[in-house]
Amino acid sequence: xxxxxxxxxxxxxxxxxxxxxxxxxxxxxxxxxxxxxxxxxxxxxxxxxxxxxxxxxxxxxxxxxxxxxxxxxxxxxxxxxxxxxxxxxxxxxxxxxxxxxxxxxxxxxxxxxxxxxxxxxxxxxxxxxxxxxxxxxxxxxxxxxxxxxxxxxxxxxxxxxxxxxxxxxxxxxxxxxxxxxxxxxxxxxxxxxxxxxxxxxxxxxxxxxxxxxxxxxxxxxxxxxxxxxxxxxxxxxxxxxxxxxxxxxxxxxxxxxxxxxxxxxxxxxxxxxxxxxxxxxxxxxxxxxxxxxxxxxxxxxxxxxxxxxxx
Amino acid sequence: xxxxxxxxxxxxxxxxxxxxxxxxxxxxxxxxxxxxxxxxxxxxxxxxxxxxxxxxxxxxxxxxxxxxxxxxxxxxxxxxxxxxxxxxxxxxxxxxxxxxxxxxxxxxxxxxxxxxxxxxxxxxxxxxxxxxxxxxxxxxxxxxxxxxxxxxxxxxxxxxxxxxxxxxxxxxxxxxxxxxxxxxxxxxxxxxxxxxxxxxxxxxxxxxxxxxxxxxxxxxxxxxxxxxxxxxxxxxxxxxxxxxxxxxxxxxxxxxxxxxxxxxxxxxxxxxxxxxxxxxxxxxxxxxxxxxxxxxxxxxxxxxxxxxxxxxxxxxxxxxxxxxxxxxxxxxxxxxxxxxxxxxxxxxxxxxxxxxxxxxxxxxxxxxxxxxxxxxxxxxxxxxxxxxxxxxxxxxxxxxxxxxxxxxxxxxxxxxxxxxxxxxxxxxxxxxxxxxxxxxxxxxxxxxxxxxxxxxxxxxxxxxxxxxxxxxxxxxxxxxxxxxxxxxxxxxxxxxx
Numbered sequence: 001x002x003x004x005x006x007x008x009x010x011x012x013x014x015x016x017x018x019x020x021x022x023x024x025x026x027x028x029x030x031x032x033x034x035x036x037x038x039x040x041x042x043x044x045x046x047x048x049x050x051x052x053x054x055x056x057x058x059x060x061x062x063x064x065x066x067x068x069x070x071x072x073x074x075x076x077x078x079x080x081x082x083x084x085x086x087x088x089x090x091x092x093x094x095x096x097x098x099x100x101x102x103x104x105x106x107x108x109x110x111x112x113x114x115x116x117x118x119x120x121x122x123x124x125x126x127x128x129x130x131x132x133x134x135x136x137x138x139x140x141x142x143x144x145x146x147x148x149x150x151x152x153x154x155x156x157x158x159x160x161x162x163x164x165x166x167x168x169x170x171x172x173x174x175x176x177x178x179x180x181x182x183x184x185x186x187x188x189x190x191x192x193x194x195x196x197x198x199x200x201x202x203x204x205x206x207x208x209x210x211x212x213x214x215x216x217x218x219x220x221x222x223x224x225x226x227x228x229x230x231x232x233x234x235x236x237x238x239x240x241x242x243x244x245x246x247x248x249x250x251x252x253x254x255x256x257x258x259x260x261x262x263x264x265x266x267x268x269x270x271x272x273x274x275x276x277x278x279x280x281x282x283x284x285x286x287x288x289x290x291x292x293x294x295x296x297x298x299x300x301x302x303x304x305x306x307x308x309x310x311x
Numbered sequence: 312x313x314x315x316x317x318x319x320x321x322x323x324x325x326x327x328x329x330x331x332x333x334x335x336x337x338x339x340x341x342x343x344x345x346x347x348x349x350x351x352x353x354x355x356x357x358x359x360x361x362x363x364x365x366x367x368x369x370x371x372x373x374x375x376x377x378x379x380x381x382x383x384x385x386x387x388x389x390x391x392x393x394x395x396x397x398x399x400x401x402x403x404x405x406x407x408x409x410x411x412x413x414x415x416x417x418x419x420x421x422x423x424x425x426x427x428x429x430x431x432x433x434x435x436x437x438x439x440x441x442x443x444x445x446x447x448x449x450x451x452x453x454x455x456x457x458x459x460x461x462x463x464x465x466x467x468x469x470x471x472x473x474x475x476x477x478x479x480x481x482x483x484x485x486x487x488x489x490x491x492x493x494x495x496x497x498x499x500x501x502x503x504x505x506x507x508x509x510x511x512x513x514x515x516x517x518x519x520x521x522x523x524x525x526x527x528x529x530x531x532x533x534x535x536x537x538x539x540x541x542x543x544x545x546x547x548x549x550x551x552x553x554x555x556x557x558x559x560x561x562x563x564x565x566x567x568x569x570x571x572x573x574x575x576x577x578x579x580x581x582x583x584x585x586x587x588x589x590x591x592x593x594x595x596x597x598x599x600x601x602x603x604x605x606x607x608x609x610x611x612x613x614x615x616x617x618x619x620x621x622x623x624x625x626x627x628x629x630x631x632x633x634x635x636x637x638x639x640x641x642x643x644x645x646x647x648x649x650x651x652x653x654x655x656x657x658x659x660x661x662x663x664x665x666x667x668x669x670x671x672x673x674x675x676x677x678x679x680x681x682x683x684x685x686x687x688x689x690x691x692x693x694x695x696x697x698x699x700x701x702x703x704x705x706x707x708x709x710x711x712x713x714x715x716x717x718x719x720x721x722x723x724x725x726x727x728x729x730x731x732x733x734x735x736x737x738x739x740x741x742x743x744x745x746x747x748x749x750x751x752x753x754x755x756x757x758x759x760x761x762x763x764x765x766x767x768x769x770x771x772x773x774x775x776x777x778x779x780x781x782x783x784x785x786x787x788x789x790x791x792x793x794x795x796x797x798x799x800x801x802x803x804x805x806x807x808x
Contacts, residue, residue, distance in 0.1 A: 002563050003574045096364070096539045099548035100558045108362045115361070154576070256577055308576045 001154050001256075005098045007310035009155055012094040013162025016110070019087035020140045021170040021204075025051060026074050026084075027133045028203040030126050033067055035196045044200075045070040051177045052082055071123045075132070084136060088114045101155040105146035113139035154252060161248040161304065168241035169297050174204060175228050176290040179221075198224050205236040225286070226278040238293065239273050245300070246270045252308075262303035269296060317722040318464045319736050320387060327727070327734065333390055336501045341385065341727060341734060349384055349729055352494040356382050359493075365486055365545050380483065381779035383728045386491060387739060387761045388502065391788040397460070397468060397743070398755045400653030403643060405456045405745045405753040408475055408630045410646035412452040415629055416443050426641050435635075436683065437628030439591065441598050445615055448521045449749040452624035455514070455586075456745045456753075457481075457760075461656070462724040469656045469721070470639070471740065473631040476623060477588050480760040480780075481744050482546040485510060485553075487782040488758070504784045505757035511553035513746055513754060518554075518584045520749035521620050530583035533557045533573065535564070537589050537605045547588050561589070566609030569616040585610075586622045594625060633682040633716050634660065657719055661712040670717040671708065674701050677717040678770075679708065692770055694720050723770055726781065728763055738764045740772050741783065757785035 029048040033041040042065050049055045049070060057080055063069040077083040081090075092114045095107055116135050123129035150156050178201050198219055202208045207227060214231060215223045232239045246266045253259035281289045304310075318324065321338060323331040330338035357379060360366075366377040389397070414420050415432060422429050432438050457478025459471045488507050492499060515532065522530035536547035538560050551558035563573050564582065572579040587594065593603040598611040613619045629635065635642075637658040643651040659666035659677070670677060674693050681689035691704040708715045725736035743759035761781040762772035772778040 001576050002557055002559060003576050004560065004563055005557075006576045093539070096544070096548075100552040100556075104363065107364065111364050112362055258576060309574065309578075 001101070003309040005101050006154065006158055006308045007305070008094040008098045009101060009158040010162040010304065010308075010310070012091050012098065012110075013159040013164075014166040015087045015091035015094065015162075016140055016143060017163045017166035017170070018082070019084045019091060019113070020137065021167070022052060022074055022082065022084050022087065023133045023136045024204050024206070025174075026071055027130060028200045030067065030071070030130060031203065032196055032200040034126070041067070047177055048074065051174050053173070054080070054082060057082075067126070068123075071129050075123050075129070076117070076121065085117045088117065088136075098155075103146055103150050106143055106150060109139050109143035109146055113143070154255060157248045157252045157255075158308070161245060161252070164241050164244040164248060165297060165301055165304070167236055168238055168245070169294060171205060171228055171236050171238055171241065172290045172293050172297070174201060175225060176287060176294075179225070179286055194221070195219055201228070205234070207234055207236065210234050222279065222282060225282060229278045229281070230273070230276065242266070242270050242273050249304075258307055260303075260307050262300060262307045265296075265300050265303050269300070317736070317738065318462070318724045320462070320724050320726050320739075321385070322727065322736070323465075334388060337386075337388065337498070340498065340501070346729075346733060353382070353384055353729060356384070356490045356494055359490060360486070363486070365482070380774045381765060382487065382490065383763055383765075383779055383781045384491075384495060385727050385729065385734070386498065386782045386784045387726050387741070388784045388786060391786050393466075394757065394785045395788075396466075397653070400468070400651070401458055401743060401745050401755050402753045403647055403649070403652050404458060404470065404473070404639070405453065405747060406751075407639075407643040407646045407651075408453050408456060408473060409451055409747060409751070411642050412475070412624070412627055412630050413446070413450045414646075416445065416452075416626060421642070421645055424645065426645050427635075427638055431634060431638075432629065435629060435632060437626075437632045439626035439629070441611065442615075442624070442626040447624045448523055448617075448620055449751060451521055451747050451749065451751060452627055453630065454517055454521065454622045454624075454747055456747070457742045458653075458745060460653070460741045460743070461721055462739075462741070463721055464724075468653060470653050471656055472633070473636065473639070474742075475627040475631040477590065478742065478744065479543045479546055479588075480742055480762075481510060482549040483780050484744070484756070484758050484760050484783070485549075487780060491782045498784075502784060503787045505787050507756055507758035510744070510756050511550065513756065514550065514586075515554040515556070517746045517748035517754075518586060518620075518622060521622070522583050523617055523620055526583045531581060532584040532586070533559045533582055535559050535561070535585050535587040535589055535607075537561070537593070541588070543588065550586070561605050561607045564607045564610070566607060566613050569609070569613045569618050571607070571610060571613050571619045582619060584620045584622065591625045591628065594621075633680055634662070634713075637716060656721065659717040661708055661715040661717065666717075667708070667712050670715075671705060674705055674717075676720060678720055679704055679715055679717045682714055682716055692720065695768075695770070720770070726761075726763065728765070728779075728781075730765070730767075735767065737767070738770050738772070739781070759783050 025048055029044050032044040036044060045065055045067060049058050052074065058070065058073050061073065063073070073080055073083065075084045078085065080086060092110050095102060095110045099107060113136055116132065116139065123132060147156055147159055178197060198221055199208065201224060202211055205228065210233070211224065211227055214227060214233065217223065227234055227237065229238050231237050232243055234240055249263045249266050253263060316324070321330055321334045327338055327342060360379045360382065366379050411421065421427055422432065453475040455478060457474040457480065459474065460468050461471045462468050484507055518532045519530055532554070533556055534547055534551040536544060536558055538544070541547070548558050557573065559573055565572050565574065571582040571585070573582050589605050592600050593605040595608060595611040596603045596606040597608050610619070611625070614621050614625070636655065637660050639655055640651045659670050661667045661670055670679065677693045679691040679693070691700065693701065723738040723740065726739050727734045728737040739761050741759055741761050744756050745753045747753045761783045763779050763781055764770055764772045765777055765779050769777070
């Protein structure tokens with residue numbers, strides 16, 4: 001496989017995941033906004049911006065912090081590289097470059113997702129935004145489905161590896177931001193606002209039902225943290241993403257003979273996370289833990305690029 | 312242009328109620344299918360093309376920089392015997408093209424025999440001294456040719472242009488067929504249509520058969536694209552994909568010690584055969600244009616050393632140049648010993664004083680072309696032009712007569728086409744694809760690209776100027792049923808049922 005192809009597939013996986021995450025974040029935030037009384041709604045959009053590291057970028061547009069503006073910024077803004085539109089554009093460009101490594105189904109799903117945005121300039125009101133998010137999610141699920149029915153070779157594993165690395169990053173930022181920034185001053189932990197916000201987190205990672213299945217004690221922040229950090233059953237948990245990257249790297253290694261630094265880093269991370277108890281992390285400093293995790297994730301990303309000779 | 316009604320390939324000189332006898336079934340189908348139904352299928356086809364991204368880029372336009380080429384549902388149909396005669400002519404012509412290129416960059420017998428004026432070669436921009444003396448594997452240079460044909464009557468076919476560099480459009484031949492099979496399956500029950508889907512296999516086999524000496528056993532073949540912003544990128548990726556070979560960009564290749572390598576995740580891998588969709592000018596900045604960002608430095612040295620095969624070979628432009636074109640009948644006779652089975656369109660070379668005078672006196676009735684123009688640019692269609700346009704072209708021809716040729720305005724054949732006002736005849740041309748591998752024997756794929764001028768009366772079929780495409784059916788002779796698209800489709804549905 002060409003190095004350029006490998007790199008494009010990996011980034012295709014990352015951008016698809018990023019687009020999906022951002023779209024779901026917008027969806028969950030609309031719900032949170034609808035539930036809260038002003039000015040709590042503003043805080044909801046504020047936190048959506050922090051999760052995607054975009055507070056400054058949004059501030060520089062000079063727009064007010066309203067649903068309309070932030071949803072536009074996160075979904076449609078052509079000048080904002082993290083918008084769903086730009087992520088899909090980047091995913092599509094990468095997919096176009098590696099057309100030959102993808103099946104028709106995989107390519108058309110990406111292309112259709114991108115086409116959803118042509119001839120539209122703004123997300124409109126909540127219901128049309130939600131409809132658009134719904135369509136984006138459906139196309140991207142179609143892409144994932146197509147990926148699982150492709151030949152089982154480097155192309156699939158690299159795309160999924162990109163997805164796993166991106167997902168780990170997104171989940172870590174989601175927990176970090178929500179846990180520290182989200183609770184407005186004066187609100188009681190376990191109060192109504194708090195509860196809505198934890199539901200929002202679960203929704204963003206499609207884990208509301210999973211939570212009910214795994215924990216019988218009702219909605220508790222510590223348990224949400226536990227689910228998102230340590231439960232390998234939840235595909236978007238840190239533990240699951242870490243495990244998935246180890247598996248994918250080992251499949252890639254078996255097929256290409258390329259094993260090295262990235263495998264060692266990923267395996268060491270898996271060993272660490274499987275010994276970590278979320279309760280202890282919360283006590284000793286969740287923010288520091290998550291920041292270290294995000295740094296490690298970036299280092300693994302670099303190691304992957306070196307190992308597979310991305311140019 | 313209205314003065315005489317052109318020959319319609321389906322309706323003949325009759326009309327929807329009095330078609331050519333062989334196509335009565337098609338005419339019935341057109342009459343009986345409700346126009347809303349045809350419209351719906353057309354929209355389905357165009358939406359599929361858009362989803363697949365079968366687009367071409369239009370340079371210089373910011374919005375809508377990716378467009379689909381309009382598609383028309385009414386197929387063009389060649390009868391088996393028409394096709395057999397055409398194929399013979401195409402094979403003869405492509406054999407002559409290969410012999411000509413081999414000779415011009417070798418012994419130059421044709422010049423010694425006085426068939427061509429030497430300055431036509433040596434003063435021609437398309438003549439590449441850089442490849443003189445190089446003999447490509449098996450002496451084949453034009454592996455993939457697209458011969459543009461026009462038709463004016465039941466048996467009157469003319470070659471309008473040879474394309475021996477990088478003829479494009481074959482992906483439309485294949486995708487249009489897929490669309491027709493899905494949208495109008497009933498037509499394939501009515502007509503026994505020869506399959507075109509073996510083209511990628513034939514192309515791959517052609518590539519393998521011309522591998523450099525010593526690399527024949529398992530040659531590594533690739534398709535080289537300038538990149539995904541190129542207007543024909545879809546076709547590049549489509550071809551690589553359907554052959555199962557890598558689609559490389561120039562930056563993926565490096566040349567070391569006259570050997571071409573590609574960068575893979577496992578390190579460097581040796582490349583043997585390159586179907587390059589990069590023009591000569593941009594192929595190697597060390598040899599051709601030094602400012603080329605699309606090139607692979609050193610690739611020409613590797614080619615000269617015989618370590619890599621380039622498809623098509625560099626320097627082929629000398630064979631499809633419009634000034635050379637007018638000599639093709641003589642060229643065919645010189646190399647094959649027979650008269651050309653496919654005639655040229657009568658051509659006036661403005662470089663010759665007598666012809667020039669005729670052209671200048673009759674510009675209003677002629678099509679005048681730049682010898683090195685393409686894509687419908689640098690061309691005057693006399694009867695469709697204003698006085699000012701003609702006057703302007705006259706000045707250009709007087710200033711540089713060597714750069715122009717002229718041809719009579721032909722009454723190009725038409726095919727019924729769906730228009731806003733219902734079915735109406737529209738002018739078409741045709742590009743069949745001819746492959747030549749190591750055996751030296753050209754193969755013609757039973758199909759090709761039919762381009763249609765969608766504007767009423769227009770003769771310009773180029774996609775950059777409002778042209779569309781149609782599927783091109785080649786009917787099978789009565790004896791061979793086994794290969795038809797039709798029976799393949801049926802056996803599939805049986806195994807599912």
